[in-house]
Amino acid sequence: MNDRIPHAVLFDLDGTLADTAPDLIAALERLRLELGLPRIETGPLRQRVGRGAVAILEGGLPELGQADRETFRARFLDDYQAHCWEASQPFDGMPDFLDDLESLGVPWGVVTNKIERLARPLLEQAGWADRMGCLVAGDTVAHAKPAPDPVLAACRALGTDPRRVIFIGDDERDVTAGRAAGTQTIAALWGYIAEPEQVEAWGADAIAQTPGVLADLLDLRRPRAAV
Secondary structure: OOOOOOOEEEEOOEOOOEEOHHHHHHHHHHHHHHOOOOOOOOHHHHHHHHHHHHHHHHHHOOOOOHHHHHHOHHHHHHHHHHOOOOOOEEOOOHHHHHHHHHHOOOOEEEEOOOOHHHHHHHHHHHOOOOOOOEEEOOOOOOOOOOOOHHHHHHHHHHOOOHHHEEEEEOOHHHHHHHHHHOOEEEEEOOOOOOOHHHHHHHOOOEEEOOHHHHHHHOOOOOOOOOO
């Protein structure tokens, strides 16, 4: 990685900043109960979280066709919004890394494909809304990740040159968007990754096994002169 302190750090949300799968899966389980459907093994749904509600409902309501699943999508999202930070939590080590960034005066923001009405309440309840420098959600700009548009929008919001920004995410779309925008990228191996052995092929500048290594990977803990 670049051996100079970044001007800003951007994060994907689901699977990178926070483990949000428990509340998404709980909303799916409540919907199945409401529809009179039996319980299913929901563990495999974790890997669908980064792909949004459509993917979760596809895997969680296999008895229904696409049109029927779409009928219940709004109900699923409304229920999830009301319970979005009950079992969800930051990944171990992430709060410390955010503290490290803030102690050095490095702003950070969130770039997610989650729509804003779902992302902002979650960030507020997590206690991050007043700390982050920006939120670019899936409906903030015309084209979501893997297009570079949301990453570039976040860089503009933070007043930073993309070349001095690091974007951290657990999906190939994050790496693709960051590279296209001109940022450095880190693949978050702790996230919702179905095939970890394929991550190296994404072309990220670095791969992080856990949030706990990020400060050392970015060399944030070594005193240095300002640049």
